Amino acid sequence: MVCLHQFHLGRGQINFESQENALAMKTYATWLRLFELQRYYSWIADHFHISTRACQLQTYGKDYDFRWLEERLLPLNFRLVFLNRTPGSFAVARVEHLKVSSKPDQYNGLSTFVREQELIKRLVAESMLPRLELDISDNDIPRALEKIADWMESTGGLWTE
Numbered sequence: 001m002v003c004l005h006q007f008h009l010g011r012g013q014i015n016f017e018s019q020e021n022a023l024a025m026k027t028y029a030t031w032l033r034l035f036e037l038q039r040y041y042s043w044i045a046d047h048f049h050i051s052t053r054a055c056q057l058q059t060y061g062k063d064y065d066f067r068w069l070e071e072r073l074l075p076l077n078f079r080l081v082f083l084n085r086t087p088g089s090f091a092v093a094r095v096e097h098l099k100v101s102s103k104p105d106q107y108n109g110l111s112t113f114v115r116e117q118e119l120i121k122r123l124v125a126e127s128m129l130p131r132l133e134l135d136i137s138d139n140d141i142p143r144a145l146e147k148i149a150d151w152m153e154s155t156g157g158l159w160t161e
Helices: 018-037 049-060 067-076 087-100 110-126 141-154
Strands: 002-004 043-045 080-084 131-135
Touching: 018 049, 018 067, 049 110, 080 110, 087 110, 110 131, 131 141
Parallel strands: 002 043, 080 131
Antiparallel strands: none
């Protein structure tokens, strides 16, 4: 299994400015080509195109069309898992995030996270990819992992056709 998680100190594939659009789309095309070339790997891509759409909509009012990306991810058997929580559970989650955050002030306004989650929920619903939406308000990670694994198995997500 290969895990793709992006850490960056500046702008990147999600929060790029308009003059960096070509580079961001080229980066997506490069990742996609890597997925196609390594089709028998198991990939976990965190904060991918849905996060880009959400960030770009919130920051610049621009919505990028990633149908081209999803149309090529479908034959690779990619799945989308959307972990969400009830608005009332964000305060408890905040306590855990503060333990590991390098930027704790980002958690001061929890209503921002609730609004972002609603936007991402809408964008997930628009996706062509098979998807699982899972409420993790109870912070029961072992239960969530079991549900994801069961869903992946029952929908054929554990192998490439």
